[in-house]
Amino acid sequence: MMQLRCPWCGERAASEFHCGGTTGITRPPLACDDSTWSRYLFFRTNPKGGHGERWRHTFGCGMWFNVWRDTVTHEVKAVYGITEPPPPQGAP
Numbered sequence: 001m002m003q004l005r006c007p008w009c010g011e012r013a014a015s016e017f018h019c020g021g022t023t024g025i026t027r028p029p030l031a032c033d034d035s036t037w038s039r040y041l042f043f044r045t046n047p048k049g050g051h052g053e054r055w056r057h058t059f060g061c062g063m064w065f066n067v068w069r070d071t072v073t074h075e076v077k078a079v080y081g082i083t084e085p086p087p088p089q090g091a092p
């Protein structure tokens with residue numbers, strides 16, 4: 001079973017968490033064209049390997065945090081704050 005380490009609660013089963021999707025996406029200005037806006041809303045990468053994701057400890061403390069995870073092995077490489085940049089080893 002996949003385990004995640006909540007920065008506040010420690011190691012827990014992945015069933016206590018919900019994935020909020022890709023992290024680190026910058027919102028374009030409101031005056032952008034429709035193509036840019038639709039790419040922001042609907043298009044995400046689906047990498048094989050390292051991927052930055054937002055997770056919420058839904059059935060615990062309720063806090064959001066970022067995880068850098070290998071999508072092939074599910075190995076969690078890093079856990080970091082929601083406003084922090086990914087650690088150097090988490091760079092794509």
Ligand SMILES: [Zn+2]
Binds near residue numbers: 006010
């Ligand atoms: Zn927690």
